[in-house]
Amino acid sequence: MSRLDEIRNTIKTEVARLKESHRMEQDVFYQAVEEVLLSVAPLYLSDPKYARHNVVRRLAVPDRIIKFKVAWLDDKNEIQVNTGYRVQFNNTLGPYKGGLRFHPTVNEGVLKFLGFEQIFKNALTGLPIGGGKGGSDFDPKGRSDMEVMKFCSAFMTELHKYIGPDIDVPAGDIGVGAREIGYLYGEYKKITSRYNGVLTGKPFFFGGSLGRPEATGYGVVYFTQQMLDEMDKEPLEGKVCTVSGAGNVALHAIEKLLQLGAVPVTCTDSRGTLYDPRGLDIELLKELKLVKRASLEEYVKAHAEAKYIPVSEYPEGGHAVWQIPAYAAFPCATQNELTEVDAKALIKNGVVSVTEGANMPSTPEAIETFLKAGIAFGPAKAANAGGVAVSEFEMSQNAQLQRWSFDEVDRKLKATMIHICKTVVGTAKEYGVEGNLVDGANIAGFKRVADAMIAEGI
Numbered sequence: 001m002s003r004l005d006e007i008r009n010t011i012k013t014e015v016a017r018l019k020e021s022h023r024m025e026q027d028v029f030y031q032a033v034e035e036v037l038l039s040v041a042p043l044y045l046s047d048p049k050y051a052r053h054n055v056v057r058r059l060a061v062p063d064r065i066i067k068f069k070v071a072w073l074d075d076k077n078e079i080q081v082n083t084g085y086r087v088q089f090n091n092t093l094g095p096y097k098g099g100l101r102f103h104p105t106v107n108e109g110v111l112k113f114l115g116f117e118q119i120f121k122n123a124l125t126g127l128p129i130g131g132g133k134g135g136s137d138f139d140p141k142g143r144s145d146m147e148v149m150k151f152c153s154a155f156m157t158e159l160h161k162y163i164g165p166d167i168d169v170p171a172g173d174i175g176v177g178a179r180e181i182g183y184l185y186g187e188y189k190k191i192t193s194r195y196n197g198v199l200t201g202k203p204f205f206f207g208g209s210l211g212r213p214e215a216t217g218y219g220v221v222y223f224t225q226q227m228l229d230e231m232d233k234e235p236l237e238g239k240v241c242t243v244s245g246a247g248n249v250a251l252h253a254i255e256k257l258l259q260l261g262a263v264p265v266t267c268t269d270s271r272g273t274l275y276d277p278r279g280l281d282i283e284l285l286k287e288l289k290l291v292k293r294a295s296l297e298e299y300v301k302a303h304a305e306a307k308y309i310p311v312s313e314y315p316e317g318g319h320a321v322w323q324i325p326a327y328a329a330f331p332c333a334t335q336n337e338l339t340e341v342d343a344k345a346l347i348k349n350g351v352v353s354v355t356e357g358a359n360m361p362s363t364p365e366a367i368e369t370f371l372k373a374g375i376a377f378g379p380a381k382a383a384n385a386g387g388v389a390v391s392e393f394e395m396s397q398n399a400q401l402q403r404w405s406f407d408e409v410d411r412k413l414k415a416t417m418i419h420i421c422k423t424v425v426g427t428a429k430e431y432g433v434e435g436n437l438v439d440g441a442n443i444a445g446f447k448r449v450a451d452a453m454i455a456e457g458i
């Protein structure tokens, strides 16, 4: 083969790889779409108007996808280039609302799945917010504060054109916390000279809401308390719980579980699982993950009774965290992190409830396994809606130039989670799928958006 043919072959292989990865990118989006559409079949059966108005087609295509280049200078003065996105999915119920994710796995398909889920989650809160999501393939891990700041500034240089308090209001997600939101907001103000509620999850001293950092994790636990009550199961007090993730959602779920007298014994990061059978030391975890940004392995140095299981020792097709016996499980890391293998292990070990803190953490096979076994299963779009609900409270406070106390926010958050749980349980019953909160959440969220879309015309 000539050198020229060799080069052509390499190019062909690369194009095929790109094509395949583009196709696969969308898999996670269609996984989310299929789940919602299968759930809403009873609604379609009950009222032909949804088919007549072609609601599915109109909901499954985002209003627009904004994709842009983010060029920035790293600490070595070398030029780095990332891709930025904002998927403005649906604004029928209010301004586009949803987080920004900074993670190397971010691509259009991931953000479409997250934006699609966000429409129904936001609808379930009963608050006036539409659905959107954005982010970048930028990896904040190992980057200095200055590099994160420079990236955020470059990202906002483009994003500011498309957002606004009554247009689209981004917030945090994986890799985006108060630090990143602070830098993004600083740049937005510099460019626009506006001081408004364009982002939520802001640090408290420039307009953030008390209770927003805690909201998703606390909300997940409030939802679980209500779900167990509705399903006549024993409450969480004194019960062993397993949690995955070690970020914003996981740490605050662990904190609330400890406050209630439950015993959370695990958390995970991308490198491994930490298991402390006596119950986790939340102060140490916060110090390690939120301040030092260190590995969970460090925890064992202070608590010799704890065990660290690296990813290399995970079971085939599963994850160490879900092999540990628990009364209640809380997947709070990322999508598809709880597989059928994991679901079977949890059930074998007597799990009673599973609540999704992350977005779509359970695979479709795992969900089916839980539902068949009669496990109380709290789906993400209902159970983790506390974060976006308090984001909306932040928008309200900003619009009125007011500040609510932590207790007021927490009270409203709890009321919202109870309302969502009752709605989802009630909807499942009304549509003949009692106890199936996946269908209950999808039908209730879908119906609210679909009815409003129909009322708006084409």
Ligand code: NDP
Pocket: 172, 173, 174, 175, 176, 177, 216, 245, 246, 247, 248, 249, 250, 268, 269, 270, 271, 332, 333, 334, 335, 357, 358, 359, 384, 385, 387, 388
């Ligand atoms: P953080 O960035 O604060 O934490 C994410 C955690 O998950 C980290 O411990 C991270 O480990 C781990 N993780 C991320 N990706 C992977 C992976 N591919 N494999 C294993 N572990 C991984 O994010 P959040 O806590 O904010 O978000 C967690 C989940 O909750 C996401 O699904 C998010 O969409 C969802 N969510 C977040 C809300 C919020 O308000 N923040 C609201 C509702 C849902 P490591 O540190 O090693 O990367």
Ligand code: 2IT
Pocket: 097, 098, 099, 100, 118, 121, 169, 170, 171, 172, 173, 200, 359, 384, 385, 387, 388, 389, 391
């Ligand atoms: O997935 C989510 O709900 C979030 N990342 C929070 C979105 C928000 O706007 O607060």
